[in-house]
Amino acid sequence: MYNHLLSSGKIGQLELRNRIVMTPMGSNLSEANGHCSERIQAYYEARAEGGAGMLIVGVASIAWPVGACNPNQVAISSDAFLPGLCELASRIQRHGCRAAIQLQHAGKVAVCDIAAGRPMLVPSIPDKSRDEMSAALTSVEMSAFVKSYQKKGAKAEYKVADCDDIRDLIERFSEAAERARRAGFDGVELHAGHGYILSEFLSPSINRRDDEYGGCLENRARLLVEVIEAVKIRVGNDFPVWCRIDAQEYKIEGGICLADAVATAALAEAAGADAIHVSAYANPSSGAAFTEAPLVHRSGGYLSFAATIKARLRIPVIAVGRIEPDVAEQVLARGDADFIAMGRKLLADPQLPNKLMRGQQETIRPCIYCYTCVSRIFVNEHVHCAVNARTGYEHEIVLSPALQSRHVLVVGGGPAGMETARVAALRGHRVTLVEQRTDLGGTVFFSSIVYPENGKLIDYLAGQIRQLGVDIRLSTTADVKCLRLLAPDVVVVATGARRDTLSIPGAEQPHVFSGDQLRAVMTGSNPAAVRDKLAGWQVALLSLAVSLGVTKNAHWLRRLSHLWMPVGKRVSIVGGGLVGLELAEFLLQRGREVTVVEAGEKFGTELAIVRRWRLLEDLKQLGAVLINRTDVSCIKAKSLALLCDGDEAEVQTDTVILASGATGDVSLADLSHSCGYETHVAGDCNGIGYIDGAIHSGHAVARSL
Numbered sequence: 001m002y003n004h005l006l007s008s009g010k011i012g013q014l015e016l017r018n019r020i021v022m023t024p025m026g027s028n029l030s031e032a033n034g035h036c037s038e039r040i041q042a043y044y045e046a047r048a049e050g051g052a053g054m055l056i057v058g059v060a061s062i063a064w065p066v067g068a069c070n071p072n073q074v075a076i077s078s079d080a081f082l083p084g085l086c087e088l089a090s091r092i093q094r095h096g097c098r099a100a101i102q103l104q105h106a107g108k109v110a111v112c113d114i115a116a117g118r119p120m121l122v123p124s125i126p127d128k129s130r131d132e133m134s135a136a137l138t139s140v141e142m143s144a145f146v147k148s149y150q151k152k153g154a155k156a157e158y159k160v161a162d163c164d165d166i167r168d169l170i171e172r173f174s175e176a177a178e179r180a181r182r183a184g185f186d187g188v189e190l191h192a193g194h195g196y197i198l199s200e201f202l203s204p205s206i207n208r209r210d211d212e213y214g215g216c217l218e219n220r221a222r223l224l225v226e227v228i229e230a231v232k233i234r235v236g237n238d239f240p241v242w243c244r245i246d247a248q249e250y251k252i253e254g255g256i257c258l259a260d261a262v263a264t265a266a267l268a269e270a271a272g273a274d275a276i277h278v279s280a281y282a283n284p285s286s287g288a289a290f291t292e293a294p295l296v297h298r299s300g301g302y303l304s305f306a307a308t309i310k311a312r313l314r315i316p317v318i319a320v321g322r323i324e325p326d327v328a329e330q331v332l333a334r335g336d337a338d339f340i341a342m343g344r345k346l347l348a349d350p351q352l353p354n355k356l357m358r359g360q361q362e363t364i365r366p367c368i369y370c371y372t373c374v375s376r377i378f379v380n381e382h383v384h385c386a387v388n389a390r391t392g393y394e395h396e397i398v399l400s401p402a403l404q405s406r407h408v409l410v411v412g413g414g415p416a417g418m419e420t421a422r423v424a425a426l427r428g429h430r431v432t433l434v435e436q437r438t439d440l441g442g443t444v445f446f447s448s449i450v451y452p453e454n455g456k457l458i459d460y461l462a463g464q465i466r467q468l469g470v471d472i473r474l475s476t477t478a479d480v481k482c483l484r485l486l487a488p489d490v491v492v493v494a495t496g497a498r499r500d501t502l503s504i505p506g507a508e509q510p511h512v513f514s515g516d517q518l519r520a521v522m523t524g525s526n527p528a529a530v531r532d533k534l535a536g537w538q539v540a541l542l543s544l545a546v547s548l549g550v551t552k553n554a555h556w557l558r559r560l561s562h563l564w565m566p567v568g569k570r571v572s573i574v575g576g577g578l579v580g581l582e583l584a585e586f587l588l589q590r591g592r593e594v595t596v597v598e599a600g601e602k603f604g605t606e607l608a609i610v611r612r613w614r615l616l617e618d619l620k621q622l623g624a625v626l627i628n629r630t631d632v633s634c635i636k637a638k639s640l641a642l643l644c645d646g647d648e649a650e651v652q653t654d655t656v657i658l659a660s661g662a663t664g665d666v667s668l669a670d671l672s673h674s675c676g677y678e679t680h681v682a683g684d685c686n687g688i689g690y691i692d693g694a695i696h697s698g699h700a701v702a703r704s705l
């Protein structure tokens, strides 16, 4: 099926075993002194083992610590870094995978320069940008975000690059490339995108120079061209060198456009580049724009850029941007690109290429595009994946067979329970999973109606535990009788959170839904719980949908909810956390007028920062009314009474949804423990952690058994 994607290909003289390239991703996994040690080596090795044709190690700093943007960035600025770099290259290559490294100088975003009180190198002094990003951050995130600036009185200062600086930059890029070659790497990528120094020269919005490095495109591209030429001279023609460029700068007035990128690519080719990697960039002052570029949310968002650039070149083009394997195959078959770079997918499942080769694509763990990975980088932590507990922890998390196979009873079929069951079964335990409902997925099934990506994770986990022979018992309540009957050696309770009805006066009225009640209506899981909320014909309709199996299918529920939902035109959601905001978006997309009332200062704090930025922006565009630092004092028949800093206000509403109040619930674990069973807990029942918490705690518990 994947003949093109899995066929070998060449960049210059370098042959890759297939067309899958791991995108350069700064992982923050090197040591604080810039050296590559075990943890970053193990992280990359896991991906090389997974079968990719080539890995590109992200953002290696050519002048470290000068021009660096992360505290734990890879440094390639002196021979002192060679031992770690050599080991890194060889651990990648040991698995038949090619190793490349991306060379970078961060220019105007080199926050390590701010921290050290150094001016940042720029082509021209940048405009002061509006900061829409920090408004959504909590104070803890904000302080982590600016940790690298925290030198007393530190502020951004700039140095406009003069001729000596430009010569020095060219020298440092070429020295770093030569060092990469000596370290054993197979090629280098020059980072000429994403707002770093080379792209700052390329971008007419930032580069306002009037010398030979500014003005027309040839001048703006001069630095890149000179870097390519110098690198080529230094490393020789047989060592592949390519550059990553932006085909578009979104939401940046006067930024790079596709025509510029085509011309730049042609100049790079003429200067000796062996390939062009086509990415994009967006205005960094708007956090939501980050999901347009470079971490595009839209599937295959930059494919047309790659195709346009490819049409003008003879050298290979690397396409990137949320490219699914099926789409990748078509792109290659059409000749619209030569290689497909994948980033987030390989964080979620490093084995993706091997699984394609074995024809096991249904066993690929899906990325749910929650942006947890990159949000960690924003707050100076290392890369971490919500759906893959090993990502970033490969050096310390190794799955070993259990010393003794035991009978493990997992209670709860949500992500925490399924991940526990999966890992326990992989380790050789006999696993039984009981789930009270008729289906697997827990609350994530409902969330997948609102956010479809989550559904793919449920399908993956359910498929895995079935394949591993887990004894799955649906519609089964884990009471004392059940425990005695199954007689497990160990019990893992993963029953999720408890959502108590909020004690707001008026919450008992028919037009007020708790999260559980709304779920019960939408999925038909507990008709008795909502009988008083629905008219007779609605109950009949729901029963029909249940009997037709429609309520078991998130796709159908999503479609049918456009036609009918048990909520009025004006909906108020009490609680502006993850659940409340995702629900708000879902309702707005179905023509409702939505007000979200949040008691705290910030909205969506449980969402990874980048996804939060995006969701808040989408809600703004859809016309949501978001009210923070406000309590609901009473729910009336047609309105909500609000209290904000002692001031009273009222919001007119037809339906109220209570989307807060979830807490851990270890009552079943206590019961199991009191019956004498070795008992563990995983997931939300032990404190709310959503998918990330569920997967990581399930994995950890299963490793401990």
Ligand SMILES: Cc1cc2nc3c(=O)[nH]c(=O)nc-3n(C[C@H](O)[C@H](O)[C@H](O)COP(=O)(O)O)c2cc1C
Pocket (backbone or CB within 6 Å): 023, 024, 025, 026, 027, 058, 059, 102, 191, 194, 244, 279, 294, 295, 296, 320, 321, 322, 323, 341, 342, 343, 344, 345, 373, 374, 377, 383
């Ligand atoms: C955690 C993370 C770190 C990234 N760091 C870099 C980087 O160092 N250099 C770079 O050019 N792009 C970086 N990117 C962007 C990716 O290379 C890639 O272009 C983007 O994720 C889109 O590809 P995908 O949809 O396959 O993930 C990063 C992305 C992620 C998720």
